[in-house]
Amino acid sequence: MTEGIANLADLEPGWVWLTGAGPGDPGLLTLYAWQGLRQADVVVYDALVSPEILDLARPGCVLQYAGKRGGKPSPKQADISERLVRLARQDKRVLRLKGGDPFVFGRGGEEALALVAAGIPFRIVPGVTSGIGGLAYAGIPLTHRDTNASVTFVTGHSAAGAVPETVDWTGVARGSGTLVVFMPLKHLAEIAGRLLAAGRDAGEPAALIVKATTAEQQVLETTLGASAEDAAAAGLEPPALFVLGEVVRLRAGLDWLGALHGRALVADPLNRHRISETG
Numbered sequence: 001m002t003e004g005i006a007n008l009a010d011l012e013p014g015w016v017w018l019t020g021a022g023p024g025d026p027g028l029l030t031l032y033a034w035q036g037l038r039q040a041d042v043v044v045y046d047a048l049v050s051p052e053i054l055d056l057a058r059p060g061c062v063l064q065y066a067g068k069r070g071g072k073p074s075p076k077q078a079d080i081s082e083r084l085v086r087l088a089r090q091d092k093r094v095l096r097l098k099g100g101d102p103f104v105f106g107r108g109g110e111e112a113l114a115l116v117a118a119g120i121p122f123r124i125v126p127g128v129t130s131g132i133g134g135l136a137y138a139g140i141p142l143t144h145r146d147t148n149a150s151v152t153f154v155t156g157h158s159a160a161g162a163v164p165e166t167v168d169w170t171g172v173a174r175g176s177g178t179l180v181v182f183m184p185l186k187h188l189a190e191i192a193g194r195l196l197a198a199g200r201d202a203g204e205p206a207a208l209i210v211k212a213t214t215a216e217q218q219v220l221e222t223t224l225g226a227s228a229e230d231a232a233a234a235g236l237e238p239p240a241l242f243v244l245g246e247v248v249r250l251r252a253g254l255d256w257l258g259a260l261h262g263r264a265l266v267a268d269p270l271n272r273h274r275i276s277e278t279g
């Protein structure tokens with residue numbers, strides 16, 4: 001089906017492809033996600049999958065929404081899994097499309113296990129997680145030799161809606177150069193407080209990246225200490241990522257998207273940091 005590309009598997013009737021759609025920009029879809037969109041009978045998609053991506057679905061393909069709607073609570077995970085099983089048993093070609101990567105805070109594992117339990121054949125198609133792609137579009141490298149050799153992805157929101165108690169915030173604060181917090185906005189003040197209490201510097205550079213890789217992308221550069229207040233003052237809304245670490249300074253040099261809109265890029269952003277610290 002995907003002409004000119006050899007050996008891509010086809011989405012067969014009775015199969016489910018549990019697929020990452022990337023952070024928003026359709027250009028970040030994988031060839032398998034694209035293949036699935038071209039071949040699916042039904043696409044079951046989440047709120048974070050962008051309309052431009054759903055537009056790529058084959059004409060006649062049924063699009064089923066599986067996220068929150070009109071303030072109502074989101075469908076239970078079990079209901080979504082059951083729906084996937086039911087559609088596959090009807091011999092449909094089912095594309096389960098999730099924002100970013102299905103196995104990064106996306107409950108893809110739960111859905112896949114439900115398919116296993118029901119004996120439904122499936123493929124996992126990874127996607128560009130917002131935690132990587134979103135940073136790239138903000139001009140922030142996850143790692144940089146001069147600044148950090150480790151990264152942690154952490155969620156700012158537990159299933160119960162609170163700051164997750166299963167996260168060792170002190171360990172994360174001490175052990176990781178770059179921190180990328182998913183779902184950060186609701187509890188940002190508390191998260192920042194825990195990181196500060198564990199010894200991170202209030203002046204450490206931080207950024208909030210909203211609707212990354214879409215036409216509405218916003219990046220707020222701030223510091224750990226000021227982040228919660230700045231986010232509230234700017235009225236930021238989800239989906240957003242919070243990035244903490246020296247790598248955020250590199251944005252002054254690497255904001256390639258901003259450069260397209262006239263931002264002048266600094267060739268040596270880390271050196272500039274040294275001057276401003278002593279000056």
Ligand code: SAH
Binds near residue numbers: 101130131214
């Ligand atoms: N599986 C997804 C994450 C799902 S959890 C992935 O790999 O990206 C939902 C959270 O992901 C959001 O609250 C936000 O923190 C983050 N997110 C997803 N898409 C985003 C985007 N385009 N811009 C900013 N954050 C995003």
